[in-house]
Amino acid sequence: MIRSLHQNSSAMQLLLDKINVTSNNLANVNTAGFKKKGVFFQQLTGAEQALARDGIVKEMPAGQIAVYTDYSVGKLTYTGNSLDIALQGEGFFTIExxxxxxxxxxxxxxxxxxxxxxxxxxxxxxGEAGPVKITGNDVVIGKDGTVQADGEAINKLMIKKISNDQLVRVGSNFYVPKEGAEVEDISASGILQGYLELSNINIVSEMTNMIATQRHYEANSKVIKSADDTLRQINQIGR
Structure with a gap:
C-alpha cells in the first residue's frame, strides 16, 4: 500500500505539472510566435535512481518529470501592419x-x-548595422530582411539559427543559447512584412488535455485519500 501511495503521489505531481503547463499554453494562445510546452515522464536508469536517492533506501519513482518545447512553426496570418514581421522556416529575430x-x-x-x-x-x-532605427515614413522590409525607409536601405535584420536542443526559454517568448552553443548567421529569404506567426497552440487540443488531466488528478487524489483512511483505521485497530 505504501508503494501504491508513492506511485499515486508521483502521478499527481506529473499531472499537476501538466495542468500548469497547459494553463500557460492557453494563456499564450494569442501570443505571436509562442511555442507550446509539454510534459513527459522520463525513465531513469538504476544508476540514476541511486544517485537521486543519494544512498538513502526509500521509495522513489523510476523517473523524473521533464518539460519540452514544441518548436514547430505556427500559422502565418496577414495583419497589414508594416512593422509586423514573420519568419518562414528556421531562424530567430535578434533582440538587444x-x-x-x-x-x-x-x-x-x-x-x-x-x-x-x-x-x-x-x-x-x-540589425547587421546595429539596432534598427527607422526615421522615414514608407517602410519596406524585403524577404531577405533588408529594411528600407523612403526608398533608402538603412539596415538588415539580424537573423540567427540555433539548434532547438541548444535553446533555453527565458520568460514566455524569448530564448537564449546554452553555454557553448553555436549561434549561426543565416541568410533569410522568407521574411514576410505585414504578417505575424501565430502561436503553434491548438486550443481545442489543449482544452481537451486540460479536462482529461484534471479528471486523472482528481481520481488519483481520491485513491490517496482512500488509502490514507485505510491506514488510519489500521493504526487505530492496533492501539
Whole structure:
C-alpha cells in the first residue's frame, strides 16, 4: 500500500505539472510566435535512481518529470501592419536586452519615441548595422530582411539559427543559447512584412488535455485519500 501511495503521489505531481503547463499554453494562445510546452515522464536508469536517492533506501519513482518545447512553426496570418514581421522556416529575430542578446519568433514590433524598432517589452530589434532605427515614413522590409525607409536601405535584420536542443526559454517568448552553443548567421529569404506567426497552440487540443488531466488528478487524489483512511483505521485497530 505504501508503494501504491508513492506511485499515486508521483502521478499527481506529473499531472499537476501538466495542468500548469497547459494553463500557460492557453494563456499564450494569442501570443505571436509562442511555442507550446509539454510534459513527459522520463525513465531513469538504476544508476540514476541511486544517485537521486543519494544512498538513502526509500521509495522513489523510476523517473523524473521533464518539460519540452514544441518548436514547430505556427500559422502565418496577414495583419497589414508594416512593422509586423514573420519568419518562414528556421531562424530567430535578434533582440538587444540589458542582459545581452535574446532571440524570439515574435515579430510584433513597433517604434519607440526614438524611432527604434522594438518589441512589446521595449527591447531593440537588432540589425547587421546595429539596432534598427527607422526615421522615414514608407517602410519596406524585403524577404531577405533588408529594411528600407523612403526608398533608402538603412539596415538588415539580424537573423540567427540555433539548434532547438541548444535553446533555453527565458520568460514566455524569448530564448537564449546554452553555454557553448553555436549561434549561426543565416541568410533569410522568407521574411514576410505585414504578417505575424501565430502561436503553434491548438486550443481545442489543449482544452481537451486540460479536462482529461484534471479528471486523472482528481481520481488519483481520491485513491490517496482512500488509502490514507485505510491506514488510519489500521493504526487505530492496533492501539
Amino acid at each position: 536586452t540589458p542582459e545581452g542578446d535574446k532571440y524570439t519568433r515574435n515579430g510584433n514590433f513597433s517604434l519607440d519615441s526614438n524611432q527604434n524598432l522594438v518589441t512589446a517589452e521595449g527591447f531593440a530589434v537588432k
